[in-house]
Amino acid sequence: SQQGEEDPQALSIQEGENATMNCSYKTSINNLQWYRQNSGRGLVHLILIRSNEREKHSGRLRVTLDTSKKSSSLLITASRAADTASYFCATDAPSNTGKLIFGQGTTLQVKP
Amino acid sequence: NAGVTQTPKFQVLKTGQSMTLQCAQDMNHEYMSWYRQDPGMGLRLIHYSVGAGITDQGEVPNGYNVSRSTTEDFPLRLLSAAPSQTSVYFCASRLLTGPNEKLFFGSGTQLSVL
Numbered sequence: 001s002q003q004g005e006e007d008p009q010a011l012s013i014q015e016g017e018n019a020t021m022n023c024s025y026k027t028s029i030n031n032l033q034w035y036r037q038n039s040g041r042g043l044v045h046l047i048l049i050r051s052n053e054r055e056k057h058s059g060r061l062r063v064t065l066d067t068s069k070k071s072s073s074l075l076i077t078a079s080r081a082a083d084t085a086s087y088f089c090a091t092d093a094p095s096n097t098g099k100l101i102f103g104q105g106t107t108l109q110v111k112p
Numbered sequence: 113n114a115g116v117t118q119t120p121k122f123q124v125l126k127t128g129q130s131m132t133l134q135c136a137q138d139m140n141h142e143y144m145s146w147y148r149q150d151p152g153m154g155l156r157l158i159h160y161s162v163g164a165g166i167t168d169q170g171e172v173p174n175g176y177n178v179s180r181s182t183t184e185d186f187p188l189r190l191l192s193a194a195p196s197q198t199s200v201y202f203c204a205s206r207l208l209t210g211p212n213e214k215l216f217f218g219s220g221t222q223l224s225v226l
Contacts, residue, residue: 006154033214042202042217043155088154090215098143098162098208099170100215104154 006089006103014111019076021106023089024069030094032065032072037086037105046074046087051094081112113138118203118218125193125225133188133221135203141216142208144186148172148199149220155202161186162208193225 007022023032031050035043049056049065049072056063062075076083086107090100119134137144145160147170157170161180175197177189186205190197203218 031213035215040220042219043204043215044217045214048214092213097160097168098206099145099157099160100204100206101157101171102147102155104152 006087006106008106009104010107010109012109012111013079015079015081017079017110019079019083019108019110021074021087021108023072023074023103025072025089025091025103026070027091028094029067030092032063033090033092033100034061034063034072034074035088035090035102037088039085043088076108079108079110081110084108084110115139116203116205116216116218118201118221120221121219123221123223125190125223127193127195127225129193131190131193133190133201133203133223135186135188135218136184137186137203137205137216138184139205139207139216140183141205142183144180144203144205145170145215146176146178146186146188147202147204148197149202150199158188158201190223195225197223198225199223 005024033048034046037043047058049063060077065072086105088105090102116137146158147155149155156172159178161167167178201221204215206215
């Protein structure tokens with residue numbers, strides 16, 4: 001079974017608004033990563049947050065991690081039409097097997 | 113660097129046929145993996161490898177075989193294709209240690225089994 005569950009499954013907003021996506025997971029992690037997938041393409045890494053970090057920023061992206069609740073959120077500020085894509089969280093277990101287990105993803109549509 | 117290269121991009125098989133999806137990376141990554149992605153779903157891990165000669169099963173390994181004879185290559189074999197294996201397949205690789213252990217993905221193989 002998949003480690004991560006994402007919420008919402010789909011999100012539609014206007015350009016300029018903020019978009020928030022949530023990810024919950026089941027077991028302990030080494031780090032949590034967020035990826036983006038444009039339609040018909042491979043996934044591209046966005047940001048990585050380690051289990052001892054609570055918040056991380058990269059440009060218009062802000063990621064939070066709450067290990068006590070086993071949850072993470074991805075905030076995209078001042079969204080643009082080009083942000084339209086699917087977004088996935090992936091968890092990296094402490095076992096150092098290298099496995100990344102993905103959630104089912106959130107499909108974001110940003111309307112111009 | 114070419115990154116992660118997958119071939120073919122598209123493939124149509126008949127039920128019962130076998131085929132190999134190729135994956136190669138030129139970044140000297142220890143870790144390589146195969147995922148499948150079905151409509152409306154996330155990625156599910158099929159098999160992975162942490163180095164040459166070492167492979168292990170992921171979440172959905174049945175019907176697939178892998179080998180890792182070199183650091184660069186990680187082919188995925190479908191032994192006897194079934195319609196349930198119709199999917200988009202992604203190969204991905206990464207370093208196992210370091211400050212940014214992100215996955216690098218290939219562009220995908222769209223497989224249809226009739």
